[in-house]
Amino acid sequence: MREILREIGMIARALDSISNIEFKALDLTKGQYLYLIRICENPGIIQEKLAEMIKVDRTTAARAIQKLEIQGFIEKRNDDENKKIKKLFATDKGLEIYPFLKREGDYSNKVALNGLSQEEIETIFHLLHRVRRNIDVEWDYVKKGNKREY
Template identity: 45%
Template sequence: MNKIEKLTNDILREIGSLSRAIHSISDIKYKELKLQKGQFIFLTRICENPGINFVDLSNMLKVDKTTTTKAVQKLIEAGYVDKKQDETDKRGYKLFLTEKSLEVYNLIIEEENKNIEVCLEGFAKEEKIVVNKLVKRMSKNIEEDWKNKKR
């Protein structure tokens, strides 16, 4: 029988669990806004980056283009996003927010801020800064590997 490898550190499992819990809470909250599972992450990034294209949105969120296309199409159908042909590249499209998305954007950000408060409850100000820096560094470290794997 082969030896079973041991995990050297469970940090990614903890981060994954944290992410799934937050997404689950958010999906329940946003159901009343008629946003489907996980759509809020696409909506917020489009609101924060008006005119973003599908490829850049996919790269920003670390998801494949098919996932982005499906999510954005549902947001368009729900009236949250407008898609306009790119004037310099007729094959591409740029994504823009609508009045409807502006109405819910602040609610989404409020909810995200509440989740951050809950997650960082009991942390000193310095600890919050350190956690933020370390997670950003982890994200930057994995980004190159993600880009290579997706090719």
């Protein structure tokens, strides 16, 4: 069987490394940009949904969110109906750098897909979407404390 997940992992790690280097001047480190982008694109998202979206555990998400809040990129606001719920919003500082983060993501996407036809791009997208949905089931299963049988 082809090692497809190795290829996906190498691509993800390379792009993450590039982003971490390029965003260091913005004081964003170790994947913080992922959180900020998702918060900008989903104003009012709650921490648990954000962690699920990025596929990290709650503790990892909490640390990254706390750092972003301390740095002034995001803020937490109480929900109007349930004061226990904290919604996440980008601050003016976070919104100011979002276009740069978006351009970097668009550029990386363009570079990664260079030389592929529109049909090939659609095929890759749909196949990877199916692969991710398969993994989502496993991620959720393990996240709930279950063990997979190999």
